[in-house]
Structures are given as C-alpha cells and as structure tokens.
Amino acid sequence: xxxxxxxxxxxxxxxxxxxxDTALNIINGACDSIKTSAxxxxxxxxxxxVQGGHCGYLATLGALGSGATYAYISEEGVRLSDLSREASHxxxxxxxxxxx
Numbered sequence: 001x002x003x004x005x006x007x008x009x010x011x012x013x014x015x016x017x018x019x020x021d022t023a024l025n026i027i028n029g030a031c032d033s034i035k036t037s038a039x040x041x042x043x044x045x046x047x048x049x050v051q052g053g054h055c056g057y058l059a060t061l062g063a064l065g066s067g068a069t070y071a072y073i074s075e076e077g078v079r080l081s082d083l084s085r086e087a088s089h090x091x092x093x094x095x096x097x098x099x100x
Contacts, residue, residue: 008055023051023058024065031066043094 004011009020027050038044048068052058056073063071070086072078 007058008052009057010055020057024061027058027062028065031062031068035066043097045090 002014004014004017005019006017007019007023009017011017027048031048034046034048038046048062048066050058050062054074056071056075059071059073062068069090
C-alpha cells in the first residue's frame, strides 16, 4: 500500500495524498476566517498565497472552495495582460460598490 503524504498531490499513480487534504482544510479554514473578519467592509482585496511548489492543485481547489475571484497557478503562469484585465475588473467592482 502506497500512501503519499505530500501537499502537492502530484505523485503518479495516486488520486489524493494525506498532506493535500489536510492543506486544503487549512486553506479553507483560513479563507473563511478572512471572510468573517472582512465582512465589515466590502472595499478590500485579499491575496492568499498557498504552498504546493509547481503544482497548482492547492491553489485551484482552495480558490474553488473559498469562492475566490481569480486563481493563479504555475502551470498556466501569469501574464501582464491577465493582471491588467483583472485589475480593471476589480476597479470596476470597487467603483460599483461605491455607488451603492
């Protein structure tokens, strides 16, 4: 029986590892705490950095579980055009929030 214990969840021939499940639980708990403390003001931006090396498993599932607007993973990389588009989107949302 092979039971991997890495947070990256990138061991060939396995579906999930003990470390990645634990890390996802901690990421979701931390994001829930951030949301709770940030609920007093809607004009905030939070960036959460997760571990995982060159494997975007934790970032992707952590973003899905916490309801993140964007997720950047090393497999796809980050392009300046993406950052510019997403910064524009966030500016627009903050502007709309100011009007309400």
